[in-house]
Amino acid sequence: MAGFFSKIFGGYKQIDEDFYDEIFEKLVTGDVGVRTSNEIVERLRDQVKENHIKSPEECREFLKNNIKEQMRLDEDAFAFEKERSVIFVIGINGVGKTTTIGKLAAMYKNEGKRVLLSAADTFRAAAAEQLGEWANRAGVEMVSGKEGQDPSSVLFDTIQSAKAKQVDVLIVDTAGRLHNKKNLMDELEKMNRLINSYYPLVHRENLVVLDGTTGQNALNQAREFSEVTKLTGFIMTKMDGTARGGIAVAIQSELKIPVKYIGVGEKITDLKRFNADEYVDSLFE
């Protein structure tokens, strides 16, 4: 992920069209997308004019701060971690929902919380086994059903159990589904309503999990999933590869949905709370 921009600023003697073109190219190559990249470059152009900037090197800080500003989380972004909460985890197939839930469970558990998992992915073969293994590793409990069972009924059971046991955090795993499959999205909506009705008084966190290697389609995913429930943030996974995850910038800029966590590996500890400064700095190192 590192060294994203490092070369540009040294390589140019003056601010010209080639310089802007290269910034655009770097942004697009990082999956920031055409539209958001254009906006970022336009913003920089304005700043260069307003501030009478002459050297490319000076642009670095402006560019950095622009992206940081956009990515910065609200102060209460993690407030839910301190309250009783339910985390509804949704996303398409293969983005790493189940793995991420395992990591979240371990993180909260280590911070002394009582965590309960709901294996409401009753569709994918062996999904409950996979989550069960993570539950074991994290040392938390899990409620599951049978493959093919209505996921809402598993969720219902989990909510009852969560109430009885007075858990601090309930994390709901759902089956991966493509956002353009209507019936599956309807099913998700049903689960969403179910939480509203039967577990209304706890803090609600709705997180869509996005694969950091995904391109522009992640925008569609975030957009469509926010039709089902009000997204409070997203989790970017697989950030330990060579992909930059720049689509996060586009999602933040176009949809105003913040990144809350990033997945950086396969170990149970490989999940971090998102930090805009760290992320953006790493792009410029």
Added chain:
Amino acid sequence: MAFESLTDKLQNAFKKLKSKGLLTEEDVKVALKEVKMALLEADVNFKVVKQFVSSVEERAVGADVLNGLNPGQMVVKIVNDELVSLMGPENAELVFQPGKSITTIMMCGLQGAGKTTATAKLAAKLLTKGKRPLLVACDIYRPGAIKQLQINGEKVKVPVFEMGDKNSPVDIAKAALEHAAKNDNNVVILDTAGRLHIDDEMMEELIRIKENVDVHQTILVVDAMTGQDAVTVAEDFNERIGIDGVILSKMDGDARGGAALSVKAVTQKPILFVGMGEKLSDLEQFYPDRMANRILGMGDVLSLIEKAEENLEIDEETTKDMASRLKKGKFDYNDYLESMKQMRNLGGISSILGMLPGMGLKTKDLEGAIDEDQLKQTEAIILSMTKEERANPKLMSLPRKGRIAKGAGVDISVVNRFVKQFEQTQKMMKQMPGMFGGKKGRGMFGGLGGMKFPF
């Protein structure tokens, strides 16, 4: 959605080219700038886009604009042709070992690309082709992976070989081959764990499998939604492991799938199949032309051009004949029927209108406005006429109309309305006899915009 606005953008850019007669350098540049943005939005890698655009530019500047196409359409045609040829071939097949020897296929890819699912789908596909596949669970890392393969194997009725998660994938692969030989399986498909292309240790594992068993086909599974990094991933897997083909997964989503072009461009390895859905039978053949359309997002403007070209050649004779009759001021029910047939050949009116750039967005409205059922009704009415009535519209009378209505199974008022419409068309035809004097590439179709059929 962004998808549509982009198509709009392209169409606007091409509109600028429409009125001009030649494909100049400036025209091509304007059009290709939009094409470039479209490809980037579709997640084609930046470097691949750059190369592609410059090669198209070379071809397009000074190219002959085909008869019947405007310069904008011509650029699209060249862009599309180039995309299709880059993404081909269409019928890439898995190569099997001759005779009774076992063909070993190794699946690989990043985490979450859809390997386990694709593995089972591939087995199902081979089963229908008369092979006797064996699935092998070499993913000893992801919790639940073995179970997932077992369940999927059961669903597609293909045996699964597993040794739990305590043996090395190399040993599992070796044992699986012995097992296959004993059990008369002739294709062995190794499902390996998802891994990052920069994870040396894990990449080494795949190399060791290849060193220890004869892997005949290594297939990289790539998520169709992958962004710019698809090139790095594909390059690394290809250089370090060596791949023979690609399966593109999650194509039933709404991603434009630019990764397909990136992967093909950097590896030169064929795309064998595309994963189209949740069901284990959903592994389809790869069609470069469909993929090109999808990535470019140009609607089906090209199939319209092609269809028009094909049909015009066939119908040129009929058209000429009809034209000469029209010049003499003759237009009867046979001509009407013929012109309807021509429209049909082009794939039905609503499909034509749907394919036209700028029309795509309104297809739904048009479907309501132009009723294919009504076309059928009109056809039934004409076919219920006698030969004489068809050739000589003046014969029409009330009793004849009554008989025709019965024959066509419609109310007489419908026949009345149609006859009136026909007479209006006849008048219109007489007023503009030049209509059908078409060069190739115009004719009936070229006149579509100017002439209104009262269908």
